[in-house]
Amino acid sequence: MTDTPRTEFALAAGVVALTTAACLPLRGRVNPTDVAMLFLLAVVFVAARYHRGPAVFASVLAIASFDLLFVPPYYHFSVHDTSYLLTFGVMLAVALVMSRLVAQIRDQSDDASDRERRTAAMYALSTELADAADRGQVLRIAEAHMERSGVGRATILLVDDPVAPGGALHLPTTGIFASLETRVAAEWAFERGESAGCGTGHCAEAGTLVAPLRTPSRTLGVVAVLPAADERVPTAAERATIEALAAQAALALERTLLAERHDLARAEVEGERLRTSLLSSLSHDLRTPLGSIEGAASSLLEPAGPLPPEVRHDLADSILEESRRMSRLVANLLDMIRVETGALVVKKAWQPLEEVLGVVLIRMEERLRSHPVQVQLPADLPLVPVDELLLEQVFINLLENAARYTPPGTPIGVKAWAESRAVVVEVSDRGPGVLPGDEEAVFRKFYRGAASSSQPGGGAGLGLTICRGIIAAHGGRMWVESQSGGGAAFRFSLPLEGPPMDALPTERPEG
DSSP, X not given: XXXXXXXXXHHHXXXXXXXXXXXXXXXXXXXXXXXXXXXXXXXXXXXXXXXXXXXXXXXXXXXXXXHHHHSSSTTOOOOSOTHHHHHXXXXXXXXXXHHHHHHHHHHHHHHHHHHHHXXXXXXXXXXXXXXXXXXXXXXXXXXHHHHHTTSEEEEEEEOSOSSSSSOOOOOOSSGGGOSHXXXXXXXHXXXXXXXXXTTSSSSTTSSSXXXXXXXXXXXXEEEEEEESSTTOOOOHHHHHHHHHHHHHHHHXXXXXXXXXXXXXXXXXXXXXXXXXXXXXXXXXXXXXXXXXXXXXXXXXXXXXXXXXXXXXXXXXXXXXXXXXXHHHHHHHHHHHHHHHHTOOOOOOEEEOHHHHHHHHHHHTTTTTTTSOEEEEOOTTOOOEEEOXXXXXXXXXXXXHHHHHSSOTTOOEEEEEEXXXXXXXXXXXXXXXXXXXXXXXXXXXXXXXXXXXXTOTTOOOSOHHHHHXXXXXXXXXXXXXXXXXXXXXXXXXEEEXXXXXXXXXXXXXXXX
């Protein structure tokens, strides 16, 4: 403290006055040297309790009182016995030594208290930052803890692109950075990596304390702390606490930014892998239908002679079938991109499941002509909240797979039942089934089993991946089980949670 409170001087004078009053009845009865010991005790008491100024003041008052009232001749400051001069010197030296020792002890105690508060603040901050999952949480937690330090309102400002190395600091002209002095202090702190603003030796005219968010590799931004009271200057201990919290927050921010950079890099790798797979699939799977279409079309245009009607019909049918195959392939690729990029939007409405399935069976009547479809839907099956167009795509992919990979004439089963606030749907077949251990692999992108590889018109291996993505977007799950009599049963659940139930639509949207 630079200014000693006046109350300490008054209390020091009061202690000496009380000592004098207590010793007056002893004058003439005890040796003056013993009285000097009582005054020395009073000086030690003042030095132990107060600062150096009051201690020296008490020492001077004690010497004056002792000389005036207890050293003959009384009521005069003249000293006939020079031995008392040594007593006066000892009293003054004891006051100075005691005040210095007490000041050191007090400073050490204050430093220990400051370190304890700083350690407690850093521990509380690190405990909360350990559970922070992203950059926003780190910023909110760090600002809240800096405000709890007792200085005032805190605001953290990061560089424009903290994920990328480097980055520039763009200071706003509003809020805590409204004043020009604060912005100058923020720029100085960011460039030099040292605190600036009020309470420091740099840009002290600013009314805000600015500390850098510095890591061993770079400076991520600054934290500005506006004192709660006007013209309040943070103490050295408060500034040290803010700097320690800023350094800890910077390390936590760097950790989250590294995680974000890793996620971006992984997303780029996954995106590049997906693009490569899509291009590979396009180049491989489109070549066959395009070759068939080209060959059939060139045969129809051949001027060598008229083709029999049945041959022309077969060629036209081949062109139509291969065109549909290309359309399905392109549609699956587009749906896969929507699933992978999160652009799949589900618009739920309460629908009867048999209506959605009926539309699908009508659309697939030609493709299912060699496979009888056995439908088992209970009469009391509840309505389900679904996007009917997306659910139709799921049924189409499952039924098309069942028809493609099972022998002609084998039945395909579709049934559903209510179970634990959800409706479970099953599409089963009597084909070769799924190999043991491939129950999850069949849902991977571009996966093709042995049965798919032997099919001349096999797909791109995206249908089941798309189906699982659509069901997941509805809040359900999809899995496959082997049947005891042979074949596979693909099942998915549709939770009975959706928008408020309205009247059933009177007409279906086109699509």
